[in-house]
Every structure is written in C-alpha cells, then in structure tokens.
Amino acid sequence: MRKVVTGNMAAAIGAKLCKPDVISAYPITPQTTIVEYIADFVADGSLKTQYVKVESEHSAMAACISASNLGVRTFTATSSHGLLLMHEMLGWASGARLPVVMVNVNRAIGPPWSVWVDHLDAIMQRDTGWIHIFAENNQEVLDSMIMMYKICEDHDVLLPGMIHEDAFYLSHTSEPVDIPDQSKVDEFLPKYKALVKMDLDNPLGFGSLVMPDNYMEFRYKIALAMDNVREKIIEVDADFKRLFGRSYGGMLDLYRCEDAEYVLLGAGTTASTVREVVDELREQGKKVGLARLRVFRPFPYEEIRKLARSVKAIGVFERAFAFGYMGPFMAEIGGALYNTDIRIPIKDYIIGLGGRDVRTKHIHAIFNDLEKIANSGKLDKELKWFGLNDGNRPEEEM
Amino acid sequence: MAKLTIPKEEIMSPGHMGCQGCGATMAMRYALKALGKKTMISVPACCWAIIPGAWPNTCMQIPMQYTAFEVTGASISGIRAALDSQGMQDVNVVGWAGDGGTVDIGIQALSGMIERGHNVIYICYDNEAYMNTGIQRSGSTPYGAWTTTTPVGTTEYWEEGQKKNLMEIVVAHRLPYAATASVAYPEDFIKKLNKCLEIPGPKFFQVYAPCPTGWKSSPELSMDLARKAVTTRAFPIYEVEHGKYKINRKPEKTPLSEYLMLQGRFKHLPEKEVEFLDAHYEKEWKALLKLEEMTQDESLGNFM
Amino acid sequence: MKTYQEITITPINNVDSRAVKTGAWRTWRPVLIPEKCIHCYKCWKVCPDVAISVESPEEKSLPVWDYDYCKGCGLCAFECPKDAIEMQREVDQ
Numbered sequence: 001m002r003k004v005v006t007g008n009m010a011a012a013i014g015a016k017l018c019k020p021d022v023i024s025a026y027p028i029t030p031q032t033t034i035v036e037y038i039a040d041f042v043a044d045g046s047l048k049t050q051y052v053k054v055e056s057e058h059s060a061m062a063a064c065i066s067a068s069n070l071g072v073r074t075f076t077a078t079s080s081h082g083l084l085l086m087h088e089m090l091g092w093a094s095g096a097r098l099p100v101v102m103v104n105v106n107r108a109i110g111p112p113w114s115v116w117v118d119h120l121d122a123i124m125q126r127d128t129g130w131i132h133i134f135a136e137n138n139q140e141v142l143d144s145m146i147m148m149y150k151i152c153e154d155h156d157v158l159l160p161g162m163i164h165e166d167a168f169y170l171s172h173t174s175e176p177v178d179i180p181d182q183s184k185v186d187e188f189l190p191k192y193k194a195l196v197k198m199d200l201d202n203p204l205g206f207g208s209l210v211m212p213d214n215y216m217e218f219r220y221k222i223a224l225a226m227d228n229v230r231e232k233i234i235e236v237d238a239d240f241k242r243l244f245g246r247s248y249g250g251m252l253d254l255y256r257c258e259d260a261e262y263v264l265l266g267a268g269t270t271a272s273t274v275r276e277v278v279d280e281l282r283e284q285g286k287k288v289g290l291a292r293l294r295v296f297r298p299f300p301y302e303e304i305r306k307l308a309r310s311v312k313a314i315g316v317f318e319r320a321f322a323f324g325y326m327g328p329f330m331a332e333i334g335g336a337l338y339n340t341d342i343r344i345p346i347k348d349y350i351i352g353l354g355g356r357d358v359r360t361k362h363i364h365a366i367f368n369d370l371e372k373i374a375n376s377g378k379l380d381k382e383l384k385w386f387g388l389n390d391g392n393r394p395e396e397e398m
Numbered sequence: 399m400a401k402l403t404i405p406k407e408e409i410m411s412p413g414h415m416g417c418q419g420c421g422a423t424m425a426m427r428y429a430l431k432a433l434g435k436k437t438m439i440s441v442p443a444c445c446w447a448i449i450p451g452a453w454p455n456t457c458m459q460i461p462m463q464y465t466a467f468e469v470t471g472a473s474i475s476g477i478r479a480a481l482d483s484q485g486m487q488d489v490n491v492v493g494w495a496g497d498g499g500t501v502d503i504g505i506q507a508l509s510g511m512i513e514r515g516h517n518v519i520y521i522c523y524d525n526e527a528y529m530n531t532g533i534q535r536s537g538s539t540p541y542g543a544w545t546t547t548t549p550v551g552t553t554e555y556w557e558e559g560q561k562k563n564l565m566e567i568v569v570a571h572r573l574p575y576a577a578t579a580s581v582a583y584p585e586d587f588i589k590k591l592n593k594c595l596e597i598p599g600p601k602f603f604q605v606y607a608p609c610p611t612g613w614k615s616s617p618e619l620s621m622d623l624a625r626k627a628v629t630t631r632a633f634p635i636y637e638v639e640h641g642k643y644k645i646n647r648k649p650e651k652t653p654l655s656e657y658l659m660l661q662g663r664f665k666h667l668p669e670k671e672v673e674f675l676d677a678h679y680e681k682e683w684k685a686l687l688k689l690e691e692m693t694q695d696e697s698l699g700n701f702m
Numbered sequence: 703m704k705t706y707q708e709i710t711i712t713p714i715n716n717v718d719s720r721a722v723k724t725g726a727w728r729t730w731r732p733v734l735i736p737e738k739c740i741h742c743y744k745c746w747k748v749c750p751d752v753a754i755s756v757e758s759p760e761e762k763s764l765p766v767w768d769y770d771y772c773k774g775c776g777l778c779a780f781e782c783p784k785d786a787i788e789m790q791r792e793v794d795q
Binding site for chain 2: 021022024049050052053054055056058059060062063064065066067068069070071072074088089092198199200203204205206207208209210211214
C-alpha cells in the first residue's frame with residue numbers, strides 16, 4: 001500500500017510492522033511525532049506492545065536494555081540531546097550484546113539551540129558499538145527498520161542498531177512511501193530468539209565485573225560481531241530486494257560511479273540533492289557520481305578503497321564537524337586510504353550545519369571546485385566550510 | 399522452643415565478596431528468603447555490583463542483571479514490561495540499589511518508576527555513603543559523619559547536611575506501599591516483604607545496612623548498631639500502606655551517644671553536636687508519630 | 703584466563719560463588735561451646751556469609767560452621783545470648 005507520510009510516520013509504521021514487545025521512549029523535538037503516532041497505534045489497538053513512557057531518554061534506553069535482556073524485541077526513538085543523554089546506556093546495550101533498535105532524528109547540538117538537522121549527534125555515538133545507518137528518504141527509514149532488526153538479531157551479530165533520519169527534511173516532510181504488507185514483514189522478520197536471556201529456569205547473572213585477564217576478549221567479540229555486520233547488511237539488503245523489490249546498495253550506495261572521474265561522498269538527505277546534480281552534470285557530459293555513506297558503522301572502508309581506485313578526486317560533504325580536526329567522515333576516509341597505494345586528492349566540504357539549506361546550486365559549485373582538483377590533481381586546501389558567512393561569500397554559495 | 403524465626407532456604411550462596419559483618423549482604427540474604435526464587439533482580443553500580451563475585455562467579459541463585467548507576471528504576475520497569483509482554487505476571491521484579499544510587503544519581507529513574515505504577519519492588523539498602531567507591535558522602539549521609547569527602551579538618555569538620563528523607567520523597571508519589579526496615583529486625587523486614595508481594599503496583603523499601611568498613615565500626619557490631627539506630631530514633635522502622643503510616647517499632651529511647659561512639663565516623667563529634675543531632679532525631683520522631691496519628695483518619699480512606 | 707573462543711558473548715555469571723573459599727580472609731575463628739547452646743539459632747540468623755547451617759531445628763541440632771566461607775566477622779559470637787561462641791585466634795600457618 002502506498003501512502004504519503006512523513007519520515008516520523010514512516011518510522012512509527014516501521015515500528016508497528018516489526019512488532020516490538022516493548023517500546024520505551026521520551027519526547028524530544030523533532031522526534032516527538034514518532035512517540036505520538038506510536039501512542040495512537042497502541043491506543044487504537046493496532047500495535048500490541050508494552051509502551052513504557054519514561055522520564056528521560058537515558059531511562060528509555062535503560063528500559064529497552066532490561067527488556068531486551070529478557071529476550072524480547074524493543075524499540076525507542078530519540079534525537080540530538082536525547083541521544084547524547086542516552087550515551088552511557090548505548091555502550092551498555094552493545095556490551096550486553098542486546099539487539100535494541102532505535103530511530104534517531106539527526107538534530108544539531110546546542111548551544112546555540114537549534115532543532116534543525118546536523119549529524120554531529122550521530123557522530124558522537126560512533127564508538128558505542130552500535131550499527132549506524134543513515135537514511136536518505138522516508139521509504140528508506142521504514143525499510144531500514146525492518147532490515148535493522150534482521151541484522152541486529154542475527155546470532156552472528158547481536159548488536160544494537162540505530163537508523164538516522166534528517167530532522168525536518170525527513171522527519172516532517174511527506175513523501176510517498178510503500179507500506180509493506182504485515183504478512184510479508186512477518187515472513188522476512190520472524191520473532192526474535194535470544195541466544196541467552198534472563199530466565200527463572202536457568203538463573204544466570206548478566207553484565208558483571210570482569211577482571212583485566214578477560215576484558216579484552218569480550219571487547220574483541222564485539223569487534224568480530226561488528227565485522228560480521230558487513231556481510232549481513234549485504235545479505236539482508238539482497239533478501240529484502242527479493243521480497244520487497246527495493247535495495248539500498250548495501251554498505252555504500254553508489255550512484256553513477258562506474259566510470260566517474262570525481263565523486264561526492266556523504267550521508268543523509270543531501271545525497272538526494274547530489275543525485276539530482278549528478279544527473280544534470282551527466283547530461284552535460286561530466287563524469288560525476290555520488291557515493292552515499294549509508295552505513296557509518298561498520299565503516300565501509302573496503303568499498304571506499306575500491307571506489308577511490310577508480311576516481312581522480314573525492315569530495316566529502318558532511319553535516320557535522322569534529323572540532324579540533326576536520327569533518328568526521330573525511331578523517332575516516334583518509335584513514336581508510338592511508339595504508340594503500342591510492343593517492344588521490346580528497347577535499348572536505350562542511351555544509352548545512354544546523355539545518356542550513358543545501359541546494360542544487362551549492363552542489364554545482366562544489367562539483368565545479370572538485371572538477372578543478374580532479375583535472376589538476378592538486379588540492380588547494382583540504383577543508384572548506386562551504387557557505388560560511390565570512391563577509392565575502394562568493395555568489396554561488398549564497 | 400527450638401525453631402527458626404526466618405525461612406530456612408538460602409537463595410544467596412556463601413563465597414561472596416561482602417566485607418566482614420556487611421549489613422548489605424545480610425539485607426540481601428533476608429530479602430531473598432522472603433522473595434523466593436521466582437524473582438528477577440536488577441543491580442546498578444553499588445557494593446552489590448561487586449559482592450556476587452567477579453565473572454563467572456555469582457552468589458545469586460536467581461536471574462540477575464547488572465545495570466548502570468542511575469537506572470535501577472527504569473531497568474525494573476523494562477523487566478516488568480518484558481514479562482508483561484509475555485504474560486508472565488507471577489514473577490517478582492526487584493531493583494536493588496545503594497543509597498547513593500537511590501537518593502542521588504538514581505532518584506529520577508526511581509521517581510519515574512513509581513509514577514508509572516509498575517508492579518515492582520525497589521529496595522534501597524542504606525549504608526549512608528558511597529561505600530563501594532570508598533566512603534564518599536551521599537545525600538543519605540547523616541549530619542556529623544566523617545567520610546572521605548567530608549573529612550574532619552581545620553576549616554571543615556564533617557557532613558553538614560541532614561540525611562535526606564527519602565521516605566517522604568517516595569511517599570509523596572502516592573504509591574501503595576513504602577517501608578523502612580533494618581537488618582536488626584529480619585523478621586519484620588521479611589514480614590513486610592511478604593505483605594508487599596500481595597500488593598500490586600510499585601513498592602519501596604529503605605533497609606538500614608551497617609557498613610563496618612565505611613563506618614569504622616567493628617564487624618561484630620553490625621546488628622547491634624542497626625538496633626541502636628532504631629532505639630535512638632536515628633532510623634525509625636515504619637511502613638506507609640496506602641498512605642497510612644504505621645511505626646513498627648516504638649522502643650524505649652536509648653542515648654544517641656551510645657550509638658554514635660561505637661563508630662569511628664562519629665568519634666570526633668563534640669557533645670553539643672551529639673545533642674544537636676539527638677534533638678533533630680527527636681523532632682523527626684515526633685513528626686512521624688503525628689503522621690501516624692493523622693493518617694489513621696478513616697475519612698481519608700486508601701488515598702494512595 | 704580464557705581465550706575469546708571459549709567465552710560467552712557477554713559476561714554471564716553461572717558459577718556458584720561456593721567456588722570462592724572466603725574462609726581464607728579469617729583471622730578469628732568462631733567456635734561453639736555446645737553445652738552452652740540453647741538452640742535459638744540467632745548465630746545462623748545473623749551470619750552475613752551463609753556460613754552457618756542448622757540441619758534440624760525441630761530436633762535441636764547444633765549450628766554448624768563452614769570454615770571454608772566463614773570470614774570471622776564475629777557477629778554470631780556477639781549476638782549469642784549465652785556466650786556460647788568463642789572467637790579464637792587462627793594459628794599462623
């Protein structure tokens with residue numbers, strides 16, 4: 001069934017389709033409508049779940065973790081400062097190897113207060129042991145939820161996962177979304193079976209003190225599980241395509257990259273704008289492409305290496321800045337390429353922080369800049385705060 | 399007459415890491431005797447995160463999860479929700495946290511848990527400071543006490559705030575049952591736990607648990623100190639059932655100094671400070687007697 | 703020390719703490735003077751270490767100390783109403 005829904009409605013419908021046994025959440029702009037829609041579903045009886053309305057995001061994650069420890073499926077949603085408040089418990093979920101799934105609406109960190117999109121909230125959770133998927137559109141928000149449970153609950157994985165959707169550009173913008181049939185979702189996503197759980201018949205302790213002689217081994221097992229996620233994502237993406245007819249390109253979503261000479265690489269809704277510009281430039285005969293960073297953790301370093309071997313330059317666009325260095329994606333991509341013989345210029349474009357609009361003309365300007373770098377093989381500078389109002393902004397950045 | 403006054407079955411095993419004379423360990427042993435094996439327990443950072451033993455050991459014969467410091471209330475809400483989603487109503491869900499994890503860092507999650515009305519039991523074992531981290535003051539540390547963060551120096555002398563009245567905070571949530579208990583009176587503690595198992599909704603206990611290590615007291619005195627805390631009015635034993643107060647022990651008052659001077663943490667207190675503290679406890683006791691009297695009013699009904 | 707292949711995915715505590723002989727902590731050993739015992743079992747009741755057992759209270763069996771676990775806190779001796787428990791210094795090995 002096709003419906004025109006917002007990203008938040010897509011997330012709420014996704015939750016309903018995945019039938020979590022326990023949902024625990026706390027409202028924060030711009031995630032609020034997710035918790036409201038879920039409340040409506042519970043109230044009208046269309047979603048049978050224990051809906052625990054907690055007093056903070058920290059408690060929301062704690063309740064999901066404890067419920068998951070009993071072997072049931074759990075869901076929560078948050079945004080920005082809420083995600084930051086959860087931070088401590090995020091590490092708990094992965095350390096305890098619990099497949100909690102969450103939707104995070106990417107929103108800027110204050111001050112200055114801003115409710116608009118920025119990816120720093122997600123980036124700050126990079127090392128928590130969660131799987132991170134950035135959605136590009138509302139359909140992907142919904143589809144990624146179904147896929148995420150399948151990935152997280154796999155016994156070779158057993159890790160938590162979060163799906164990121166851009167504030168307002170997705171959360172509050174309506175798009176046509178294909179809502180899969182419940183029966184098909186049930187077929188794709190069977191009931192969660194825990195490997196081990198809190199059980200009266202087999203009373204065990206979970207999450208205790210471990211001495212230094214074995215702590216590393218437990219952490220290594222998380223690292224191994226995260227490595228398993230790579231092939232699991234590709235496998236689940238293919239399975240999903242077979243059943244639902246949609247695919248998201250696995251780890252790194254490549255668009256017109258086969259013969260591309262220079263590409264833009266980044267995450268979120270800006271990718272849609274880049275896609276449009278790629279089409280326009282292709283019509284002009286320019287060999288450009290888009291590599292959408294769909295999965296941030298585990299990081300698609302192999303896919304990025306492969307791409308980098310075939311292009312002359314990469315421009316990284318990112319809605320976040322890692323203070324004291326550069327854009328977070330840029331640093332990661334640089335790291336992925338260092339121990340190879342690939343030596344192409346990479347330029348980092350910091351764009352659209354705090355929800356500033358990124359339009360096709362801006363992407364054109366970035367591609368123009370990148371074309372010069374690709375042709376000359378020379379990088380003028382590594383990092384550009386694109387569109388920053390410094391009193392002499394060039395016309396194309398306005 | 400030879401008989402045991404508390405249940406014989408042991409659900410806590412020996413070989414645990416509790417200090418010699420640990421009141422928190424006594425409290426757990428008694429609580430488990432009342433709760434039985436159909437119980438799941440969540441324990442945040444506190445002494446009890448260490449007492450069961452390092453991986454892979456445990457002294458607990460029931461399912462137990464460790465959790466973060468401030469989330470005991472939320473964690474047992476999660477356990478209860480998961481059990482409810484599976485139709486498993488007949489499992490006792492218990493949160494077991496220290497005083498710091500309850501009155502300070504965990505009070506928000508505790509408040510949310512009570513207000514949601516989940517059928518759970520929250521037990522705070524109160525040893526009046528952060529003992530697991532090495533005797534730092536908490537909101538539950540009484541006036542006059544030495545701790546490592548309220549040292550007896552030349553410009554500051556001891557903890558200057560009064561012990562936070564946790565019960566009044568909890569009772570203000572209008573929950574069906576809240577009680578104080580003490581390891582000095584295990585029969586009373588067990589009786590009240592048994593009673594609360596019959597009451598649906600959130601239940602709360604604050605159980606007094608002497609800590610020889612943190613109180614600088616002799617380990618064999620743990621029970622005696624807990625008893626003296628009751629007889630000196632420093633820690634009265636009472637319950638609040640559907641809003642009605644009932645003081646379970648009204649013993650003859652004994653001198654406060656006899657309680658304080660057995661503990662290194664109070665040894666520095668001059669006599670006038672002991673008198674000041676004694677007057678405070680006396681005032682609190684009188685207020686408690688009034689509350690008991692007031693809430694017997696039948697016209698109030700079961701207002702909580 | 704275990705290999706990563708041998709361990710569970712997350713720390714799971716499944717070994718009863720009886721494996722840990724905390725009796726090694728003890729410097730004072732409680733010893734019962736049987737003729738003084740009145741079978742009130744207060745010693746059993748107060749023991750934080752679950753180191754005292756009473757087989758059959760109905761038949762007035764004597765409390766038995768498990769010195770593998772008794773940490774020697776002395777609570778049993780202090781609480782005994784008949785001074786029937788003596789704390790004896792452990793002999794240095």
